[in-house]
Amino acid sequence: MNERAMDLPRSAVDQNWPHVLRWGLVCGLVLVSLCLVGMPVELDKRAIIERHLSLGYLFVLLVPIAIGWVSSTLLVLEGVENRRQGLYDLVTGLVVGLIGGGVLSLLMVALDNWNLRDPLVNWSPQLFRFLTYENGMGFGAAAWLCTGALLGLAGAALHVVPSVVRRTTAFVVFGLFFLSVLEAAISDLSEGFGLESLTDWLYAKKGGLTVTSTIVVGLVIGAASMVTRGRVKAATNRYRDMEGAERQKASMILFVVVAVLCIVLPMFLGKIMNELLANVGIFLLLALGLNIVVGLAGLLDLGYVAFFAVGGYTTAVLTSPNSPWFAPELHFGVALVFVVIAAGLTGLLIGAPVIRMRGDYLAIVTLGFGEIIRLLFMSDWLGPYFGGAQGITNIPGVDLGFATVKGTDPRSVFYLVLVFCAIAIYTSWRLQASRLGRAWMAVREDEQVAEAMGINTVNAKLMAFVVGAVLASFSGAVLAAKVGSIFPTSFMILVSIIILVVVIVGGMGNIAGVLVGSFVLIGVLGGPKQPGLLQEFQNYKLLIYGILLVFMMLKRPEGLVPSARRSRELHQDEFLQDAWLQGDKLESEEEEGTVVTATVSTGEVGGAEE
């Protein structure tokens, strides 16, 4: 560690200019690409703070801050206490921001002088007006150079200031951001509780927070973050360290709180929010199923939508009077039995031929199967049975005797989905700790060794396919009852991909992660066809999904919410591993009497061997 500290530049004189230049250009490129995909202009319509800050500007302004922060953090080793380099960091951030602003100014000059509208759709006068604040070229360039530099500096400064300040700033900024972005949800909720006056005070008429509310709420969040500092973490740690009965009790309380919230909250929510929650639930159900297949058993299934389709179509055929070939008009509950059977059989059918394949090959073949199923439902050949492109319409809701679950009443759909999700979560949770769950994980880690342990790997993998298929078919059944009609276009390949992103971003093999992933991605950004809370992002949804996926795979492959066990290890790994290596080193030194000059690298935890 000492060697490393000595390598670091200690003053601005030793500034690592290639590094600064590189990050400056990265900053500029990100800004220019953001502008050229048209995001700032489109998001400019949405106000964050009335008249003062729009979502479009926020996005552009965040870039230099983020990159200023990253560029000045880069030399910090993961897990090692933050290094403070003071001046070095600040200069890095400042210059990085300056270069970024400079590149953006160049874009402005280009916008002013050439017309590249033909290949670049967003090369528009609106973009120019957006960038120059409608004040002309000179002002725009000067403004961006200054703001870029200042924001870069601010980003780097976040790194230099004490952690209390950093934490509080982050809380205030993100708190206000979410408060503003979740305007629709919060208004809806507070109206449900009869608190319209609160909404009126918080938000301006044309959308966005008012200046007063920004200041007041900002102060409140700041104070709250100061108060809660350390307590949340202490509480979670206490919960993690609990054992036996105490832990059971705490889990029970947590469960009851969540259950009550899930049951009570929707009663106070309006139609739009309940619709959103129901959508989240449908995708959560899919994600939970895929989590078993991909996360636990390690089978990369890209055709998961097939089972969703089978669930939807089976329900449609069995319950709808409009089913073209066979219309027994069963009750949803009865139909569900057949849905499970159909999905299980499809799981076996698709699973059996591909079970011997691994990794990429499995992914490619399942991708094909996913499309085949959709094309079959759409084909003229099966048209007389499943309605072809016209699909099956007039699917009745779920008649419960005292109420009917149907799409026009999203709250009831949410409750129905909630029941299925609860079943799915319980099943996943029990399976994870079961013998079968262990077999899945063993197959995921090393199939050959799993086989050598006596595990029947073929059966284990088939079971994963079947369980995943059944959960997905539940989701399809709910979709059929909710929408009231089923078309092949509801089962595009995109559904598979989005579910996979949800699972990966949330945290593979981890139920809590999948929950968070569904709410964040489906709830906030939106599903393949369903809008999320941020409707402004509609056009950029897939772009964001893609960026998130790449980012997560590179930087945080364990997902947003790594499982409790895993995160504890990740925290301890860096330190313990050092200690062990040191310990082993000492041992072997003693034994052999030689000096082992192993460099201790915190990065290569997994591959450590003597």
Added chain:
Amino acid sequence: MSEAVPTNGATPLLEFRRVNTHYGAVHILKDVDLAIYPGELVCLLGGNASGKSTTLKTLLGMVTPTSGEVVLDGEVVNDKPTSYRVINGVTMVPENRRLFKRLSVKENLQLGAYLRNDKGGIAEDLERIYELFPRVRERLSQKSGTLSGGEQQMVAIGRALMSRPRVLLMDEPSMGLAPALVQQNFELIQQIHSEGVAIFMVEQNANMALSIADRGWVLQTGRVVLDDTAEALMANPELRASYLGEG
């Protein structure tokens, strides 16, 4: 079989009778005869691509012989799955340990007992393994991939012992270990052997392997070319020339 077999008319625990195996058209094992008796420590020597790993996989049922018989306790088990052999006391410690890296040490050990249903017995064996390897107990909730090479070796052996084996098939147990650990590892193998578990060890480190083994075979391009007591093999000039790095 040669006169080196120290039997008193006992049945071999595990046996090859003129076993041939093919990968596609490639003939790997050619008329191989082997016999492992209860409680023995034997080793199989051979260079690269001589068929050592295939021998292990065939013993465990992951590769099916094209002709000849694999015999377990006098019963021909050619058609029996791996699980049948594991239940009946044949277990492998794979090459390079190959732990389930992202699973915890405890989960690795539990997977070793995957086919057993006696909860009490499993708990007992876990305790026994903690006694054998106190360091393993300290690392129970750790991901096994983060352990050091020596610790991984302990877990790999522990995982194999969890199935209560009568014979342990070890694929290159000293590969990838630091020199200091190789010695320690062989002592460990002897210790397990002294508790009555037969050990069939495939090794490149012929010197070390022969120094603890009772008997050994030398495999060359799929054929058994030498079959003798460890002492005789140690003294064999041919073997010394080709495997012990002399001459």
